[in-house]
Amino acid sequence: MAFIRVFLILYFMLMASVAVGHDARPIYVDIREVQQHQFAVQWKAPSSMPASGLPTLSLPSLCTQSGASVSGRIGGAYTVSASYVCTAGLAGQQLSLKYPGNNPGVNTLFRISLLNGEVRNQILQPGEETLVVAEVESLTRVSAQYAWLGIEHIFLGLDHLLFVLCLVFIARSPRRILVTITGFTVAHSLTLALSTLGFIQLPIPAVEAVIALSILFLAHEIAVADRSSWTWRYPVLVSSSFGLLHGFGFAAVLGDIGLPQTELPAALLFFNIGVELGQIAFITLLILGIGSVTLLLGRAHGALLNGRYTGLAGTYVIGTVASFWLLQRVSAFST
Numbered sequence: 001m002a003f004i005r006v007f008l009i010l011y012f013m014l015m016a017s018v019a020v021g022h023d024a025r026p027i028y029v030d031i032r033e034v035q036q037h038q039f040a041v042q043w044k045a046p047s048s049m050p051a052s053g054l055p056t057l058s059l060p061s062l063c064t065q066s067g068a069s070v071s072g073r074i075g076g077a078y079t080v081s082a083s084y085v086c087t088a089g090l091a092g093q094q095l096s097l098k099y100p101g102n103n104p105g106v107n108t109l110f111r112i113s114l115l116n117g118e119v120r121n122q123i124l125q126p127g128e129e130t131l132v133v134a135e136v137e138s139l140t141r142v143s144a145q146y147a148w149l150g151i152e153h154i155f156l157g158l159d160h161l162l163f164v165l166c167l168v169f170i171a172r173s174p175r176r177i178l179v180t181i182t183g184f185t186v187a188h189s190l191t192l193a194l195s196t197l198g199f200i201q202l203p204i205p206a207v208e209a210v211i212a213l214s215i216l217f218l219a220h221e222i223a224v225a226d227r228s229s230w231t232w233r234y235p236v237l238v239s240s241s242f243g244l245l246h247g248f249g250f251a252a253v254l255g256d257i258g259l260p261q262t263e264l265p266a267a268l269l270f271f272n273i274g275v276e277l278g279q280i281a282f283i284t285l286l287i288l289g290i291g292s293v294t295l296l297l298g299r300a301h302g303a304l305l306n307g308r309y310t311g312l313a314g315t316y317v318i319g320t321v322a323s324f325w326l327l328q329r330v331s332a333f334s335t
Contacts, residue, residue: 026107027097028256029057033115037086039063045078046106053101059084060093090114096130103127107152111258119260121145121267142263143270150274153253154282159211159325160246161282162318166218168286170235181283183236187243188250189272195251196259196268205332207248212325214242219319223312250275 029043045054063086070081086093090112097108108124112133123145124131134141154160164181171180194200218238221231231238250271259267 026109027055029095029097029108029110030113030258031090031111032113033090036115037089038066039084039086039090040081041084042079042081044074047073047077049078049106051078053099054078055097055099055103058096058098060086060088060090060095062086062088062093090133091135092133094130094132097124098129103129109149109257113258119258121258121260123148139263139266142260142267146267147270147274147277149257150271150276151278151281152274153250154275154278157249159208159215159322160249162215162321163211163218163242163246164279164282165286166215166222166318167235167239168283169222170218170232170238176235177283180235180239181279184239184243184246185276185279187240188247188275191244191247192250192254192272192275193268195248196254202248204248204252205329207245207252209326209329209333210245211242211249212322212329214245215322216319216326217242219315219322222315223319 027043027045030041032040034040039059041057041059043057057080063084066083066085068082072079091114095110103126105126107126108131110120110122110124110131110133112120112122114120120134121142122131122134164184167180167184168177171177191200195202218231221229226232254268254271
């Protein structure tokens with residue numbers, strides 16, 4: 001029962017680490033060429049950033065702003081919109097993002113859509129203030145950046161992590177974990193590709209609500225602990241079924257980021273590879289953490305770490321969080 005004893009400890013470790021990570025949600029900068037040398041610019045900063053700490057976006061000196069900037073909030077995020085005329089275009093030009101103080105440790109995702117249909121997707125890392133717009137898309141650069149975005153999304157996506165955590169808890173043995181996670185991977189890879197390429201589209205608010213429901217379902221299954229149920233006997237069926245919906249969630253993230261049309265297959269492939277690498281890293285850390293805490297606890301027993309009660313406490317916390325997400329996401333249907 002060592003697995004159950006450490007479940008609550010690992011869960012709160014996860015909650016603490018991800019809570020820090022959610023403060024690092026990226027800034028999105030969307031630049032669209034609407035007519036030759038005329039650009040519509042909008043950037044969004046997460047609501048977790050204080051208004052006094054918002055950065056200022058500067059375009060090259062050859063660009064002149066036409067009209068006043070418009071600022072506001074959309075879905076809780078801070079937004080600023082403006083129009084510019086850039087006589088020399090933006091390819092090869094330098095953009096800058098400067099903070100009134102220190103960068104709070106967030107990435108900035110730039111999406112630059114040109115009039116000829118080409119799209120540049122570039123990342124400005126924390127600590128960097130300037131970015132040179134790529135002349136052409138590079139397969140190597142696109143592959144590396146989208147793989148990193150996939151890894152980053154997994155570690156910032158608490159709902160996906162909790163779903164995987166519950167799957168690992170139910171599967172338990174290394175072989176069953178491998179089969180269960182493989183089913184989840186194949187399923188979400190399929191719908192990620194189909195949705196991103198436009199073959200299947202589902203309303204994202206409904207998808208996000210069902211993702212929360214999937215976590216609540218697994219938490220209930222763990223709490224009931226009916227080993228004769230299909231969930232416990234064949235966890236790969238559950239991981240595959242709900243994995244199809246999680247794929248639509250991943251596709252929504254890609255939709256926000258955007259895909260370079262000239263390197264679309266590579267961007268899609270390496271984003272998915274990044275997601276899988278993130279999952280593997282998380283599961284590896286989880287198993288290593290279980291082993292380490294088990295060794296530290298040894299045969300120690302206590303009221304807090306008593307197997308059955310610890311497992312129940314952990315699943316009730318997860319179920320409560322999932323219930324909150326479900327209600328929050330369902331209530332968003334009417335807004």
